[in-house]
Amino acid sequence: MKVHYQPKPQSLLSSFLLIFIIQANQVGIGIHGFQRVIFMEAKQDGWISVLVAGFATHIVVFVIIKTLQIYGSTDIYGIHHEVYGKWLGKLFNSLYILYCLWIFLLILKNYIEVLQTWVFPTVPVWLFSFSILLLVIYGVTGGIRMIVGVCFFSIALSLWIFVFIVYPLRYTDFGHLLPVMESSLVPILKGAYKMTLTILGFEILYVIYPYMEKKEKLQKYAHIGVAASNFVYLLLMLLAIGYFSPGQLLSTIWPTLTLFKIVKLPFIERIEYFAVTFWLLIILPNLMLYLWAAVRGVKQSFGISQKKTLWVFATLIFVFSLFINTRIKINRFNDIFASLAFYFTFCYPLVLYAFALLKKKINTYKEQMK
Amino acid sequence: MFFIKKLFSPKDEVVTKDQDLIPDTKEKMSAEFRKRLHYSTDILENQVGSSGITIFSISTLIDKTMFHQDIIDPIKNLSFDSIQNVMEHLSVGEIKQANQMEKVIKSALDGDVIIYLAGETSVLLAKIPSRVGRSLTFAENETHVIGPQIAFNESLITNIALIRNYIKDPDLCVEDFVIGSRTNKSGSILYLSGIASEQMVNTLRQRIDAIKIDGILDSSVLLQLIEDKSLSLFPLMLLTERPDRVCDLLLKGKLAVLVDGSSLAIVCPHSFMEFFQAMEDSNVNWQIGTFYRLLRLIALFFSVFLTAIYVACLTFHYEVIPQTLLVTLSESRARVPFPPIIEALLLEFFLELLREAGARLPTKVGQTMGIVGGIVIGTAAVDAGFTSNILIIIIALAALGSFVTPSYFMGNVIRVLRFPLIILAGFWGFYGIMYGFCFLLLHLLRQSSLGSPYLAPFYPPRFADWKDSIIRLPLSFTYKRPDLSRPENENQYDPIKAKEKN
Numbered sequence: 001m002k003v004h005y006q007p008k009p010q011s012l013l014s015s016f017l018l019i020f021i022i023q024a025n026q027v028g029i030g031i032h033g034f035q036r037v038i039f040m041e042a043k044q045d046g047w048i049s050v051l052v053a054g055f056a057t058h059i060v061v062f063v064i065i066k067t068l069q070i071y072g073s074t075d076i077y078g079i080h081h082e083v084y085g086k087w088l089g090k091l092f093n094s095l096y097i098l099y100c101l102w103i104f105l106l107i108l109k110n111y112i113e114v115l116q117t118w119v120f121p122t123v124p125v126w127l128f129s130f131s132i133l134l135l136v137i138y139g140v141t142g143g144i145r146m147i148v149g150v151c152f153f154s155i156a157l158s159l160w161i162f163v164f165i166v167y168p169l170r171y172t173d174f175g176h177l178l179p180v181m182e183s184s185l186v187p188i189l190k191g192a193y194k195m196t197l198t199i200l201g202f203e204i205l206y207v208i209y210p211y212m213e214k215k216e217k218l219q220k221y222a223h224i225g226v227a228a229s230n231f232v233y234l235l236l237m238l239l240a241i242g243y244f245s246p247g248q249l250l251s252t253i254w255p256t257l258t259l260f261k262i263v264k265l266p267f268i269e270r271i272e273y274f275a276v277t278f279w280l281l282i283i284l285p286n287l288m289l290y291l292w293a294a295v296r297g298v299k300q301s302f303g304i305s306q307k308k309t310l311w312v313f314a315t316l317i318f319v320f321s322l323f324i325n326t327r328i329k330i331n332r333f334n335d336i337f338a339s340l341a342f343y344f345t346f347c348y349p350l351v352l353y354a355f356a357l358l359k360k361k362i363n364t365y366k367e368q369m370k
Numbered sequence: 371m372f373f374i375k376k377l378f379s380p381k382d383e384v385v386t387k388d389q390d391l392i393p394d395t396k397e398k399m400s401a402e403f404r405k406r407l408h409y410s411t412d413i414l415e416n417q418v419g420s421s422g423i424t425i426f427s428i429s430t431l432i433d434k435t436m437f438h439q440d441i442i443d444p445i446k447n448l449s450f451d452s453i454q455n456v457m458e459h460l461s462v463g464e465i466k467q468a469n470q471m472e473k474v475i476k477s478a479l480d481g482d483v484i485i486y487l488a489g490e491t492s493v494l495l496a497k498i499p500s501r502v503g504r505s506l507t508f509a510e511n512e513t514h515v516i517g518p519q520i521a522f523n524e525s526l527i528t529n530i531a532l533i534r535n536y537i538k539d540p541d542l543c544v545e546d547f548v549i550g551s552r553t554n555k556s557g558s559i560l561y562l563s564g565i566a567s568e569q570m571v572n573t574l575r576q577r578i579d580a581i582k583i584d585g586i587l588d589s590s591v592l593l594q595l596i597e598d599k600s601l602s603l604f605p606l607m608l609l610t611e612r613p614d615r616v617c618d619l620l621l622k623g624k625l626a627v628l629v630d631g632s633s634l635a636i637v638c639p640h641s642f643m644e645f646f647q648a649m650e651d652s653n654v655n656w657q658i659g660t661f662y663r664l665l666r667l668i669a670l671f672f673s674v675f676l677t678a679i680y681v682a683c684l685t686f687h688y689e690v691i692p693q694t695l696l697v698t699l700s701e702s703r704a705r706v707p708f709p710p711i712i713e714a715l716l717l718e719f720f721l722e723l724l725r726e727a728g729a730r731l732p733t734k735v736g737q738t739m740g741i742v743g744g745i746v747i748g749t750a751a752v753d754a755g756f757t758s759n760i761l762i763i764i765i766a767l768a769a770l771g772s773f774v775t776p777s778y779f780m781g782n783v784i785r786v787l788r789f790p791l792i793i794l795a796g797f798w799g800f801y802g803i804m805y806g807f808c809f810l811l812l813h814l815l816r817q818s819s820l821g822s823p824y825l826a827p828f829y830p831p832r833f834a835d836w837k838d839s840i841i842r843l844p845l846s847f848t849y850k851r852p853d854l855s856r857p858e859n860e861n862q863y864d865p866i867k868a869k870e871k872n
Contacts, residue, residue, distance in 0.1 A: 013830075014830065017830075017831075115801065119687075119799065119800065119801065120686075120798075120799070123798075128801075131805060135805065135808055135809060135812065138809070138812055139812045142815065142816045146812070146815045149825070149829040150811065150815065152828075152829050152831065153811055153828075153829065156828070264692075266692065267692065267695070268690050268691075268692070269689065269691070270687075270689045270690045271690075273687050273689065273690050273800060274690065276800075277799075277800035277801045277803070277804040278804060280801070280804045280808055281804065281807070281808055284808055
């Protein structure tokens with residue numbers, strides 16, 4: 001396996017699309033209910049936690065792109081192979097593939113739970129996961145250009161949601177934010193840590209990188225994308241703290257959706273029914289990107305055809321989605337994943353960067369010796 | 371089969387070459403000509419006076435007046451020793467020489483007369499085809515209030531002449547091709563060289579060359595054969611009967627295909643958004659043009675989703691209907707014995723029947739009758755407790771929405787799309803509608819028109835082309851050719867001068 005991977009010129013994407021890729025992949029299912037979890041830790045200073053988490057994300061994104069730039073045009077699978085060698089590289093690649101599948105399952109399960117709670121309490125899980133998986137497979141077989149197209153449309157078509165912020169804003173009391181910095185540093189950091197599940201998604205950079213044109217511009221666009229999703233998180237956090245009373249927020253599992261409830265238009269009420277189903281379009285790019293990343297990983301490191309792995313993975317996810325069926329199980333599933341994902345997305349890139357630098361140093365040293 | 375052909379083909383060629391020569395006596399020529407045309411009764415053989423010349427033709431294909439005036443009259447009293455001399459005396463514009471029987475027969479089928487002189491190795495082919503067809507008429511399927519009213523007819527030559535009259539530019543290329551192993555239809559690819567992308571012209575040429583079919587009678591069939599490989603419901607290339615529209619698109623760097631005997635021109639590449647644009651948008655003020663386009667887009671949304679939303683709301687989501695509306699809704703639904711999905715499908719099906727009947731009825735009156743009948747029967751359906759009033763309004767709105775689409779082909783697709791969406795809405799409510807929407811989005815993203823992305827200029831985003839997509843900005847802004855056609859020359863006119871003058 002070669003480290004360097006150069007896709008065909010017709011599948012390359014303009015570099016500014018990275019903004020949409022990153023934002024679409026970051027904003028997903030977590031946005032429904034992250035406010036409560038953070039509020040539990042940091043109280044009314046939760047918005048500072050969001051800022052801290054956002055800042056950390058910027059640093060990690062910077063490091064990720066630095067790591068990728070060492071090798072020119074490659075993805076994480078190639079880097080693993082280069083840094084750890086053949087066998088250990090394959091092991092790490094498998095772990096990364098598992099991570100992608102896991103997060104896929106997590107998004108799917110959480111979305112189905114929201115669907116069941118808010119709209120269709122009686123429709124069985126398998127029907128939802130089966131139908132969504134079919135859609136995702138249809139998308140992934142279309143190739144990366146198409147997946148990025150979905151990212152683009154998912155953002156462009158959901159901009160109207162921001163208009164509805166006006167409704168809760170009328171009842172918002174920003175006095176809830178006071179006193180600022182009441183929580184000490186530890187709860188704020190804990191809150192930031194709880195942001196992990198919501199904020200992750202930027203690590204798709206590791207896989208999408210070789211497909212982008214003009215790699216020198218990617219640093220800029222990646223940061224714009226991260227900043228845009230940080231803005232969304234901050235806005236929703238402030239809105240939730242201002243709109244709900246502390247006790248209310250603690251007992252509201254999906255504050256963002258609850259905010260929709262008060263929207264009332266002359267021809268349609270209870271917008272949240274529509275919003276919940278509309279979220280299919282918002283999670284679709286997440287699902288497709290992660291499944292695509294996993295399938296690409298198998299192709300890159302084991303050379304198995306993408307079509308076969310796609311169907312195998314889809315079947316696996318379908319079967320697993322049937323077993324995680326209660327709120328408690330989903331919660332436990334989320335928590336285990338969150339702690340793992342924190343190390344995987346926030347700490348591991350730094351380690352990988354250090355290793356990659358070291359490896360490069362050794363290589364140049366070796367060449368000099370020759 | 372193929373390798374057997376390959377094995378024997380060199381030998382075959384030798385044989386045909388020998389047989390293909392022009393026979394040296396009049397009797398042999400006559401026998402050969404008749405044999406190859408299977409002794410059809412419309413074969414005409416004229417011995418011209420004492421000149422020793424024999425003229426063969428298919429009488430049904432040639433213009434009789436021209437035949438007597440321009441061919442027989444000038445030569446009947448002369449005598450010739452070589453075929454070259456004959457040519458000087460004929461007053462027909464298009465004369466060719468041929469020395470192979472194969473070619474002779476093909477030309478005879480194309481409306482040529484064959485002028486034969488015994489002992490010569492070649493014959494003359496003079497083109498005097500009879501003009502069978504109609505004159506130019508108004509555009510009836512794509513009517514516009516403002517703008518030229520003329521439409522293509524079935525003659526390839528007339529159609530090319532129409533386009534040449536609009537674009538008097540030496541760069542306008544007309545490339546001929548022949549299609550169908552039996553129909554032998556001639557057709558033309560038109561493009562502006564130096565503007566249209568060479569690569570696209572090549573692709574189109576290859577696709578047309580690769581077609582293996584015995585007969586094509588209309589360009590709409592050709593379109594199905596040269597579309598990008600897909601099982602898509604959506605039209606991936608434009609079919610239009612308006613020469614001004616074709617010319618406008620040619621100037622934007624697209625390619626057009628005309629087929630003899632067809633009054634529709636194929637234009638490609640064409641994007642999804644462009645199916646919702648009409649020539650009239652550019653003929654009126656840009657503000658009005660923008661209004662039209664937005665109107666059509668809203669109509670598209672209504673047409674595809676409105677009935678489905680009604681079904682979803684009434685089946686699963688009563689909560690989203692405001693209270694005041696709910697009262698009227700439940701009042702009008704109270705007498706209806708069916709679930710909403712059956713009610714909607716029934717009425718949609720009914721409307722489709724009316725539309726189809728209107729299209730098949732002989733005159734335009736039939737169509738008006740159909741719609742009037744629809745309203746009358748619709749009211750009766752409500753009175754009988756078959757459907758609710760509100761559904762009738764919604765269905766009528768949706769139907770109107772599909773009729774405002776300028777392209778008839780796209781209108782068809784919109785109407786067909788409603789049915790799966792209604793069914794999805796009936797089973798899964800809003801989730802079903804959203805599911806259908808996502809599927810459509812994925813589906814549209816996968817399509818391409820002659821290799822160009824179908825959803826351009828939205829994805830891949832080409833912000834410069836947004837000026838002339840959903841909205842239309844004044845001409846001083848839209849000086850660029852769309853990126854969709856990958857033009858060799860980007861600017862339609864000088865942007866700086868355009869800002870000053872236009």
